[in-house]
Amino acid sequence: MSHFKSVSPLVWIRFTFVLLALTGFGWMASAISDDAPKESPHKPQYSSDGELLVPKDYRSWIYVGTNLSTVYKKDLPGGAVSREIEETQPGSFHQIYINPEAYRTYLETQKFPESTMLIMEVYSAGTKDPKGFLSAGKFEEKRVGFEMAVKDSRRPGGGVPWAYYDFKLDAKLRPSGTAKAKPDGKCYDCHLKHAGDDNVWVQFYPVLRDRD
């Protein structure tokens, strides 16, 4: 009789039980550690009547660049509509953010995925600070605009995947309320025809353009 056969059935049952328990714990531990580092993905949020809401945490997104006093040509090749922007001196800063998931996907694949959101915050350029410390230069003084570009092929109301939104500012100059998608002729057409990659002006954003 071999040593193996001498093990009682009870011992085998206990052994199998311990093995199953260990496998179970192992699976649970790996499930927990898989979930732990993931952040909740950012998706565009809409009101019940299909208007876009301002994402709350956008200032912790990836900041891709700032453009100073960009004014767009009226006579554009390709027939895109021009955008009337009143640029007053000393001008304004456009600072652009992208949600982190879209940033990572763009770096890996050079494609903007569904639910890509870009925010353009516009600040007037100030030259006189409250303490009169500056003798030259410009700083970001007051928020004067807050616009968004969102890639969502299932957005309420349907249409082309990219939609553009212009939010109103409240008395404290914070973007407020909800915004309706602008007609394509007002925003989408120019972005489609002249922006560097998939409607986004990557040519002006060093973090997406240079990817170093």
Ligand code: HEC
């Ligand atoms: C005539 C061309 C033109 C039109 C029309 C236009 N834009 Fe843009 N847009 C630009 C350019 C150029 C930039 C990047 C440079 C900059 O900072 O101004 C830009 C950047 C943006 C960005 C930053 C993200 C991105 O897509 O690169 C947003 C958001 C945006 N525009 C919203 C709008 C909205 C909202 C409208 C319509 C109300 C609009 N745009 C109409 C030319 C245009």
